[in-house]
Amino acid sequence: MSDIAKTPEPPYYAVIFTNLRTDGDNGYGAMADRMVQLAAEQPGFLGIESVREGIGITVSYWESLEAIKHWKRNAVHLEAQRLGHERWYSTFKVRIAKVERDYGI
Amino acid sequence: MSDIAKTPEPPYYAVIFTNLRTDGDNGYGAMADRMVQLAAEQPGFLGIESVREGIGITVSYWESLEAIKHWKRNAVHLEAQRLGHERWYSTFKVRIAKVERDYGI
Numbered sequence: 001m002s003d004i005a006k007t008p009e010p011p012y013y014a015v016i017f018t019n020l021r022t023d024g025d026n027g028y029g030a031m032a033d034r035m036v037q038l039a040a041e042q043p044g045f046l047g048i049e050s051v052r053e054g055i056g057i058t059v060s061y062w063e064s065l066e067a068i069k070h071w072k073r074n075a076v077h078l079e080a081q082r083l084g085h086e087r088w089y090s091t092f093k094v095r096i097a098k099v100e101r102d103y104g105i
Numbered sequence: 106m107s108d109i110a111k112t113p114e115p116p117y118y119a120v121i122f123t124n125l126r127t128d129g130d131n132g133y134g135a136m137a138d139r140m141v142q143l144a145a146e147q148p149g150f151l152g153i154e155s156v157r158e159g160i161g162i163t164v165s166y167w168e169s170l171e172a173i174k175h176w177k178r179n180a181v182h183l184e185a186q187r188l189g190h191e192r193w194y195s196t197f198k199v200r201i202a203k204v205e206r207d208y209g210i
Contacts, residue, residue: 004123004198014202018109018154049123051156093109093209097119097202104198
């Protein structure tokens, strides 16, 4: 569980990561926590929202496509991506999107 | 809970709706189910993913900004939006984003 991200005025970018987990933890929980912390330390990071209830949806927000690429190539993150593929996710989808407008209360 | 949406090749649009509920159901559950069904009948609808665990994240996918505008102005949906403001959500954020790229397994 997380809060609603406090993002700046658009435009900015969203990475929408939707996934289904395999059975069992297998080190997932600790790595997921670590990735949230590490993402928050990256240049261009704006916020993250993450919920799981059967499927998981994690949306992270970034200043630019360059910031997203930089985070994708982070060495520790690359290892997490490899284990995600091999071990933790039975299926997933990553969508890179440019946020053009937002509103709320 | 829902499945991972089977969206076509980008570009397409995402509406990322993040929210916190007020206490109690107050008619929310029935309306939420109805809105998912009604959204799926709209022109340009591509899919929806929805999860709640404290915060709720619902991402709906659309062919175009015009399809999103059309759905936002749907009369039954307008009434749901009004009740959402008044009754069901203590806070929410809607982000309109253009999906430029996706990948997955």
